[in-house]
Structure formats: structure tokens, C-alpha cells
Amino acid sequence: xxVYADNAATTSVSKTALDAMLPFLTENxxxxxxxxxxxxxxxxxxxxxxxxxxxxxxxxxKEIYFTSGGSEADNQAIISxxxxxxxxxxxxxxxxxxxxxxxxxxxxxxEKDGYEVTLxxxxxxxxxxxxxxxxxxxEDTCLVSVMFANNEIGTVQPIKEIGAFCREKGIPxxxxxxxxxxxxxxxxxxxxxxxxxLSGHKFHAPKGVGVLYVKxxxxxxSLIEGGAQERGxxxxxxxxxxxxxxxxxxxxxxxxxxxxxxxxxxxxxxxxAELSKIPHSRVNGSIEHRVPGTVxxxxxxxxxxxxxxxxxxxxxxxxxxxxxxxxxxxxxxVLLSLGLPHEVAHGSxxxxxxxxxxxxxxxxxxxxxxxxxxYLRNMSPVWDALEKGERPHLI
Ligand SMILES: *Cc1c(COP(=O)(O)O)cnc(C)c1O
Numbered sequence: 001x002x003v004y005a006d007n008a009a010t011t012s013v014s015k016t017a018l019d020a021m022l023p024f025l026t027e028n029x030x031x032x033x034x035x036x037x038x039x040x041x042x043x044x045x046x047x048x049x050x051x052x053x054x055x056x057x058x059x060x061x062k063e064i065y066f067t068s069g070g071s072e073a074d075n076q077a078i079i080s081x082x083x084x085x086x087x088x089x090x091x092x093x094x095x096x097x098x099x100x101x102x103x104x105x106x107x108x109x110x111e112k113d114g115y116e117v118t119l120x121x122x123x124x125x126x127x128x129x130x131x132x133x134x135x136x137x138x139e140d141t142c143l144v145s146v147m148f149a150n151n152e153i154g155t156v157q158p159i160k161e162i163g164a165f166c167r168e169k170g171i172p173x174x175x176x177x178x179x180x181x182x183x184x185x186x187x188x189x190x191x192x193x194x195x196x197x198l199s200g201h202k203f204h205a206p207k208g209v210g211v212l213y214v215k216x217x218x219x220x221x222s223l224i225e226g227g228a229q230e231r232g233x234x235x236x237x238x239x240x241x242x243x244x245x246x247x248x249x250x251x252x253x254x255x256x257x258x259x260x261x262x263x264x265x266x267x268x269x270x271x272x273a274e275l276s277k278i279p280h281s282r283v284n285g286s287i288e289h290r291v292p293g294t295v296x297x298x299x300x301x302x303x304x305x306x307x308x309x310x311x312x313x314x315x316x317x318x319x320x321x322x323x324x325x326x327x328x329x330x331x332x333x334v335l336l337s338l339g340l341p342h343e344v345a346h347g348s349x350x351x352x353x354x355x356x357x358x359x360x361x362x363x364x365x366x367x368x369x370x371x372x373x374x375y376l377r378n379m380s381p382v383w384d385a386l387e388k389g390e391r392p393h394l395i
């Protein structure tokens with residue numbers, strides 16, 4: 001059996017998205033900037049895609065910028081806020097320790113340019129506290145950036161409350177909503193969001209296309225100079241096929257959200273219930289404040305990497321954390337930010353499921369993971385020492 005359980009890393013392109021994009025790779029290849037009527041189809045499709053995306057997050061079309069993905073959108077939001085801040089003599093930015101590297105590394109680069117960054121601790125339940133944001137704010141704070149849902153553990157943050165506080169203080173508020181788009185409702189007005197990033201390939205559009213939303217009252221600075229595309233804020237001939245596919249996939253995911261989640265949540269809950277029976281295991285992050293599809297667990301005494309390789313051999317695609325950190329031997333910065341010891345953080349497994357998964361596949365995972373964990377523990381000198389009482393169990 002083949003089971004794809006890594007939907008937080010990427011998803012397959014849906015038939016709807018593929019059907020929407022194909023004409024823009026074939027007969028409708030016009031450049032939307034061209035004036036002749038042949039290119040009109042592209043111009044119109046671009047406007048329609050922008051209106052569709054705007055509608056599904058309750059924004060206005062002129063507040064939507066298409067980018068090359070979630071990473072670019074995060075970069076542009078943060079750098080824009082930083083440049084605006086610098087003009088007013090404000091060079092302090094607030095974010096959290098468990099952000100995606102698209103945010104963390106952008107902030108690191110800004111630090112080298114003389115900005116100051118405060119990264120908030122994440123509590124053991126994987127949820128950032130409004131109180132901590134309040135305590136970190138200064139006169140010279142020019143941005144608060146808190147991710148909507150974490151990509152490794154799936155916990156959802158109090159975005160509306162943080163947004164309301166930032167609004168009151170007049171501080172721009174950005175949220176990386178890449179794990180939420182198409183999976184949970186987003187309303188930028190109700191949730192007090194000034195800037196937001198989405199990525200198409202996390203909701204069944206192709207890789208290489210994303211969205212930056214910026215509230216119309218905030219200035220946007222361009223990262224890429226050139227032509228006047230995206231109202232001068234993102235030069236380069238538009239990725240037409242990707243953009244129409246993103247809009248079609250977002251519409252499809254949002255229109256079917258309730259039905260999809262009614263299918264996904266019981267699968268996720270069964271994974272949590274059954275895999276929690278493994279001795280010396282733990283579920284990472286709040287169960288309550290969680291996206292529908294993501295489960296992250298630690299199993300004491302094993303290496304997450306070995307677990308993944310064995311699961312791969314059994315046909316299961318999973319992850320130990322973010323796709324971006326696998327390949328490095330450091331434990332996940334997300335799990336460490338929850339306060340987990342290194343030894344525990346090393347034995348992590350992320351399963352992220354979507355509406356294309358089936359209960360049979362979940363049963364295959366539930367039958368396989370305990371076997372592999374036991375097998376690995378039997379070979380592990382660390383587990384041996386734990387069992388003999390030579391070192392204390394940490395979970
Ligand atoms: C995947 C992801 C990104 C990066 O999006 P890309 O389109 O791959 O650049 C950023 N943030 C989060 C939370 C993600 O899960």
C-alpha cells in the first residue's frame with residue numbers, strides 16, 4: 001500500500017486546478033500585458049483569479065499580489081514592513097521562535113542590516129500568547145509576524161486577538177497562513193490581518209505560485225524590479241497557468257472545506273488515539289487549537305530519521321518535521337521551541353493528511369508505526385539504558 005501522509009510539505013494538483021491551468025499553457029498563451037485581443041483572455045483570467053482569491057479571504061482584489069510562493073510572500077511582507085518602519089525610525093520586529101524559515105531567515109538577514117528582532121517563546125502547547133506579544137511591543141516596533149498555523153505541529157495561533165492588539169497600537173501585523181489556506185476559514189477583515197502569505201501547492205495548486213495580501217492602507221515595497229506587473233510591486237511576466245490554478249484550487253478547497261474536514265478530522269483523531277497507545281510517546285501541541293490534518297508525535301528512544309526510512313519501506317510518506325530541515329541532523333527548531341529536550345525532539349514524526357487519504361490508509365499507518373517503533377527500540381542502546389533504569393524516561 002502507498003500512503004501519502006505529507007500534505008503539509010506539498011499536495012498533488014487537483015483535477016480542477018489542472019483543468020483550469022492547461023489552456024494557459026496551450027491555446028491561451030498570450031501575455032496579459034499585451035494590448036491585442038488575443039491576449040485579452042489572459043488579462044481577464046488574471047483579474048478573475050485575483051477577484052477569486054480576494055473573495056475567499058474577504059479582501060479586495062487590489063490587495064492581492066501573486067508571487068512565486070509562500071516564501072516570497074513572507075519575504076516581501078516582512079521586508080516591506082521593515083522598510084516602512086525604517087522611514088519612521090522604527091527598526092524593531094517581533095515574531096516567534098517556531099516560524100517557518102521563510103520568516104526566520106528573513107528576520108535574521110534584517111538583523112544584519114541593523115534591525116532588532118524579538119522572537120517570542122512558544123508555550124508547551126505550541127500556542128503563542130497575546131500577553132507575550134503585548135510584553136514585547138516597544139515604541140519602535142514596526143512589525144508583528146505570527147504564523148496562523150505551524151507547519152510542523154499544526155497548532156493554530158490566536159490571530160484575531162493578536163491582530164486586534166496590533167491594530168490598536170498601529171503596528172502592521174503579518175501572518176504566514178500557508179498551512180491554513182484552503183483548510184480553515186480566513187477573513188482578513190474580521191481577523192485584523194494587515195499582511196498574509198499563502199502558497200498554492202499546500203492546497204492542490206502547483207508549486208511555484210503564492211499570494212501576498214496587503215491591506216490597501218499599507219505601502220508595499222517591491223522585491224523584484226522590472227515591468228509594471230502586479231501594480232508595480234512584483235515585476236515579471238505573470239505565471240498565468242499557476243495563478244489560474246491557484247485560484248481554482250483555493251475556490252475548490254474552500255467550497256468543500258466543511259465536507260473535506262468532516263472526512264479529515266476523524267482520520268486525524270484516530271491516528272492520535274491509536275498512536276498515543278505506544279508507550280513513552282507524546283503528541284506535540286494542543287489538540288484543541290489545531291489544523292484539521294496535522295499530527296506530530298515523539299517516540300522516546302528512537303531517531304525520527306530511521307523511523308521515516310522504515311515507514312518509506314512500508315510505503316508511507318511522512319516527515320520528521322519540516323521538509324526544509326530534513327537532511328540536517330539538528331532537531332527541529334519548532335519542537336525545541338516547545339521546550340522539548342533534544343533527545344525527545346529527535347524522535348519525532350509528522351503525519352499530515354488530506355481529503356484524498358482514506359481510512360484504510362490510516363489503518364495501514366496505525367498498524368505499521370508501532371511495529372517500526374518497537375523494532376527500532378529493540379536495536380537502540382538508548383532504549384536499552386532507559387529500560388534498565390540507567391537513565392530516566394523523559395516522556
Ligand atoms: C510551505 C510553507 C512555506 C513556503 O511556501 P513555498 O510556496 O514552498 O515557498 C512557508 N510557510 C509555511 C508555514 C509553509 O508551510
